[in-house]
Amino acid sequence: xxxxxxxxxxxxxxxxxxxxxxxxxxxxxxxxxxxxxxxxxxxxxxxxxxxxxxxxxxxxxxxxxxxxxxxxxxxxxxxxxxxxxxxxxxxxxxxxxxxxxxxxxxxxxxxxxxxxxxxxxxxxxxxxxxxxxxxxxxxxxxxxxxxxxxxxxxxxxxxxxxxxxxxxxxxxxxxxxxxxxxxxxxxxxxxxxxxxxxxxxxxxxxxxxxxxxxxxxxxxxxxxxxxx
Amino acid sequence: xxxxxxxxxxxxxxxxxxxxxxxxxxxxxxxxxxxxxxxxxxxxxxxxxxxxxxxxxxxxxxxxxxxxxxxxxxxxxxxxxxxxxxxxxxxxxxxxxxxxxxxxxxxxxxxxxxxxxxxxxxxxxxxxxxxxxxxxxxxxxxxxxxxxxxxxxxxxxxxxxxxxxxxxxxxxxxxxxxxxxxxxxxxxxxxxxxxxxxxxxxxxxxxxxxxxx
Numbered sequence: 001x002x003x004x005x006x007x008x009x010x011x012x013x014x015x016x017x018x019x020x021x022x023x024x025x026x027x028x029x030x031x032x033x034x035x036x037x038x039x040x041x042x043x044x045x046x047x048x049x050x051x052x053x054x055x056x057x058x059x060x061x062x063x064x065x066x067x068x069x070x071x072x073x074x075x076x077x078x079x080x081x082x083x084x085x086x087x088x089x090x091x092x093x094x095x096x097x098x099x100x101x102x103x104x105x106x107x108x109x110x111x112x113x114x115x116x117x118x119x120x121x122x123x124x125x126x127x128x129x130x131x132x133x134x135x136x137x138x139x140x141x142x143x144x145x146x147x148x149x150x151x152x153x154x155x156x157x158x159x160x161x162x163x164x165x166x167x168x169x170x171x172x173x174x175x176x177x178x179x180x181x182x183x184x185x186x187x188x189x190x191x192x193x194x195x196x197x198x199x200x201x202x203x204x205x206x207x208x209x210x211x212x213x214x215x216x217x218x219x220x221x222x223x224x225x226x227x228x
Numbered sequence: 229x230x231x232x233x234x235x236x237x238x239x240x241x242x243x244x245x246x247x248x249x250x251x252x253x254x255x256x257x258x259x260x261x262x263x264x265x266x267x268x269x270x271x272x273x274x275x276x277x278x279x280x281x282x283x284x285x286x287x288x289x290x291x292x293x294x295x296x297x298x299x300x301x302x303x304x305x306x307x308x309x310x311x312x313x314x315x316x317x318x319x320x321x322x323x324x325x326x327x328x329x330x331x332x333x334x335x336x337x338x339x340x341x342x343x344x345x346x347x348x349x350x351x352x353x354x355x356x357x358x359x360x361x362x363x364x365x366x367x368x369x370x371x372x373x374x375x376x377x378x379x380x381x382x383x384x385x386x387x388x389x390x391x392x393x394x395x396x397x398x399x400x401x402x403x404x405x406x407x408x409x410x411x412x413x414x415x416x417x418x419x420x421x422x423x424x425x426x427x428x429x430x431x432x433x434x435x436x437x438x439x440x441x
Binding site: 011012013014015016017019167170171172173174195196197198200209213215216 | 264266268269304305306307308339346
């Protein structure tokens with residue numbers, strides 16, 4: 001395990017980013033995953049539908065094919081589908097935990113957490129030994145939005161933590177996409193609320209738009225010193 | 229609907245090659261994304277380049293003459309409370325660099341429009357739509373400014389600038405109003421340099437807008 005501040009990991013932060021940034025992060029695994037490749041958070045319901053899980057897998061495969069690091073929250077459902085698909089496809093993944101590194105929630109994901117920590121990267125803002133508290137999970141969602149260049153909500157019920165991550169992504173000025181199938185679900189009011197503030201609809205037609213919006217990383221000459 | 233300007237001068241600092249794949253073009257893409265993301269260090273460098281240009285009597289001097297108030301152009305969607313507003317970040321950095329009197333965030337988007345950067349040409353918002361979806365708000369000024377500069381991060385065709393000018397003319401009658409964008413898009417081909425301060429023109433028309441350069 002090692003510790004770092006968000007500024008250590010992401011470079012200088014603007015005032016909007018600093019507002020909810022945790023003072024310190026506890027990490028295990030490959031720090032380089034925060035330095036190479038764009039990062040997209042794939043998030044959604046713990047009790048996901050089969051179609052939602054299939055969409056999460058399809059999106060993750062596309063992201064991995066384009067060298068994008070897949071970020072999620074190690075929760076059941078959509079998060080687990082995103083992590084496991086990224087690993088299975090040879091991609092890279094980051095788990096941003098709502099627990100400290102020495103705890104796992106849900107317990108069923110202990111093996112997945114261990115594998116991500118050994119071969120990819122796990123991140124938590126909670127000091128080892130901290131108790132697991134429900135209120136820590138939406139706090140974690142803010143941090144996940146900060147660490148990600150874009151967030152995609154695959155599927156979410158009205159009270160889902162994924163929606164709070166969506167609002168935080170918009171506040172940070174990050175790209176926020178919502179799966180088209182969710183937007184078309186007339187029983188949900190939250191997609192229209194987020195779209196009114198700038199969220200985009202993700203479909204086969206707009207996936208390239210999402211990929212084009214991501215920052216160019218991995219080639220130091222592009223990122224470090226832009227000579228003008 | 230108000231009268232929109234048929235020809236609008238504007239100033240810009242950088243070029244951004246939208247589709248270019250050359251080395252410099254890709255760097256311009258990265259630069260534009262840093263600005264849109266509110267990268268404070270990078271935006272401070274932008275302000276410093278503007279200051280240098282003005283100090284040597286460069287092309288940007290007339291845009292910022294007379295210590296104007298800087299008005300950030302609204303984003304394409306209403307702002308989440310406390311959310312990032314890149315144009316306002318640019319304005320603050322310019323004032324910190326000694327350019328302009330103060331930031332005047334008096335324009336507010338109340339209804340979302342399509343982003344020009346991601347929309348097909350025929351679906352990009354018109355000046356009329358920009359005008360209809362923005363309102364004037366914010367604090368009342370103690371003193372009337374002599375000049376305003378409407379500041380945006382990127383100018384594509386110029387529809388945002390053309391659409392917002394009538395709001396400022398109505399709110400500040402008789403005040404000299406100018407337009408500045410950090411980046412101007414180059415829609416085709418590659419570029420050889422990113423830094424290229426220019427004064428240009430946006431030509432309005434019943435059918436389409438045209439920006440030169």
